[in-house]
Amino acid sequence: xxxVAGLHRILLTGQQVKSFxxxxxxxxxxxxxxxxxxxxxxxxxxxxxxxxGTNFRVTYDEAADAAxxxxxxxxxGVAAGTAxxxxxxxxxxxxxxxxxxxxxxxxxx
Numbered sequence: 001x002x003x004v005a006g007l008h009r010i011l012l013t014g015q016q017v018k019s020f021x022x023x024x025x026x027x028x029x030x031x032x033x034x035x036x037x038x039x040x041x042x043x044x045x046x047x048x049x050x051x052x053g054t055n056f057r058v059t060y061d062e063a064a065d066a067a068x069x070x071x072x073x074x075x076x077g078v079a080a081g082t083a084x085x086x087x088x089x090x091x092x093x094x095x096x097x098x099x100x101x102x103x104x105x106x107x108x109x
C-alpha cells in the first residue's frame with residue numbers, strides 16, 4: 001500500500017518534490033537523475049529513503065515493525081530514529097525505531 005504524500009513544484013525555485021508513504025509491502029523504484037534541490041523520497045512509519053537518480057527497493061513489515069532499504073544502483077540516504085546512513089550500491093539496511101543498521105551486502109541473484 002502506497003500513499004502519494006506530495007507531488008509539487010516550488011514556484012520560486014522550480015524545484016520538484018516527490019514524496020510517497022509506503023504503508024505496507026514493498027516498492028521498487030528507478031529514479032532518473034534529478035536537478036540539484038529536487039527531492040524524491042519514500043517514507044515508511046520508521047524510515048525515510050531519499051535519492052537523486054538511483055534504483056532501490058523499500059519494504060515495510062508492520063508485524064515486525066521494521067523497514068528495509070536495498071540499493072540496486074547508485075546510493076540512498078536512509079534516516080530512522082535520530083540516525084542516518086548512506087547505503088551504497090549492492091548493500092541494504094534494516095531500520096527500526098532505534099535507527100538504521102549498518103549497510104550489509106545484498107544476496108546475489
